[in-house]
Amino acid sequence: MQAHLVRCFGALPGKGNPALVVEGGPDAPEARQAFARGQPYPACVFLDAGPGSNWVADYYYPHARSPLCLHATLAAAQVLFARAGQAPQEIGLRTAMRGQALRLRREGDEYFVVLQAQAVPAVPVDTALAAWLLDQPGLMLARAPVLASVGSPKLLIEVPERALLHALQPPLARIVDWGRAHGVNGCYVLCRTGEDGYEGRNFNHLDPAMEDRATGVAAGALAAQLGRTITVHQGAALGQPCLIRSRIDGAAILVGGRAEAVLGD
Numbered sequence: 001m002q003a004h005l006v007r008c009f010g011a012l013p014g015k016g017n018p019a020l021v022v023e024g025g026p027d028a029p030e031a032r033q034a035f036a037r038g039q040p041y042p043a044c045v046f047l048d049a050g051p052g053s054n055w056v057a058d059y060y061y062p063h064a065r066s067p068l069c070l071h072a073t074l075a076a077a078q079v080l081f082a083r084a085g086q087a088p089q090e091i092g093l094r095t096a097m098r099g100q101a102l103r104l105r106r107e108g109d110e111y112f113v114v115l116q117a118q119a120v121p122a123v124p125v126d127t128a129l130a131a132w133l134l135d136q137p138g139l140m141l142a143r144a145p146v147l148a149s150v151g152s153p154k155l156l157i158e159v160p161e162r163a164l165l166h167a168l169q170p171p172l173a174r175i176v177d178w179g180r181a182h183g184v185n186g187c188y189v190l191c192r193t194g195e196d197g198y199e200g201r202n203f204n205h206l207d208p209a210m211e212d213r214a215t216g217v218a219a220g221a222l223a224a225q226l227g228r229t230i231t232v233h234q235g236a237a238l239g240q241p242c243l244i245r246s247r248i249d250g251a252a253i254l255v256g257g258r259a260e261a262v263l264g265d
Contacts, residue, residue, distance in 0.1 A: 001025045004025055005018060005262040007240075008257065010240070010242060011258075016214065017071045017213035017240060019074050020041050020043070021075050029065060035060075042062070042213075043059060043060070043061055043071060044059070045075065048259075052072060057076055057078065058092070058094075061210075066185065077105075090105055101119075110257055112255065112260075114252050116231040118153075120147040121153060127145065132174075134170040134189065135170050136170075137190060139159075141158060141159060142160045144158060144168070145158075146225055151181060151220075152185040154184065155187045160189060161242075162193070164191075165201060172205065172208065188222070197231050198231070199234065212234070213242050216236065216256075226255050229248055231243060231244065243258075247255055248263040
């Protein structure tokens with residue numbers, strides 16, 4: 001087994017959301033979940049050889065398997081492009097759970113995942129639900145909450161103030177249980193910081209210490225829902241400032257940023 005630790009979406013060199021890329025690991029989902037549970041990282045992706053030149057990516061958080069994790073996909077892109085050298089313009093990849101086709105691109109020192117907007121579960125959402133999930137009675141929102149997806153559905157909740165965003169300490173088990181019951185991968189709470197700029201926090205882990213430093217699927221879902229190119233900042237309060245770039249290119253949505261291998265791992 002070979003494992004590569006990569007920091008993804010870092011706003012600065014040496015920063016970012018870590019993911020472990022695993023090759024030659026266990027095959028069974030139960031064994032992969034047990035391995036991910038034993039790691040101090042928010043996500044692991046197991047890479048398997050697929051048909052042709054494509055790869056198959058299988059994603060695990062410590063507490064659950066996931067249909068898609070974009071920061072782990074960015075980590076996989078760093079590993080695969082580093083091995084391939086300068087030759088390929090794109091690398092193909094398919095997700096293990098749903099067979100979603102992805103394309104990986106390298107643009108200078110940044111990597112991008114090319115996606116399409118995906119269908120979301122038919123679940124009614126409103127301000128009252130958001131207030132209950134976040135344990136914020138009387139919550140006032142900047143706009144109505146919405147479900148959106150580029151492969152892993154998120155409940156997007158936009159609050160009007162950064163202070164409220166930073167102060168949130170929601171009941172994580174409630175969010176995880178609701179998400180499992182409705183096929184939604186947690187809540188992404190955000191506030192607008194500029195015309196096309198946002199700051200966000202992701203709640204889909206049971207352990208507060210495992211809060212995401214960067215959540216690419218949420219940035220992609222937000223860009224898909226808004227229909228425009230955006231940048232999303234995340235993780236500064238956790239000591240790992242991250243910057244996610246999400247742009248619209250025709251019917252495609254590109255999500256990317258920096259990805260740096262951690263030497264010695």
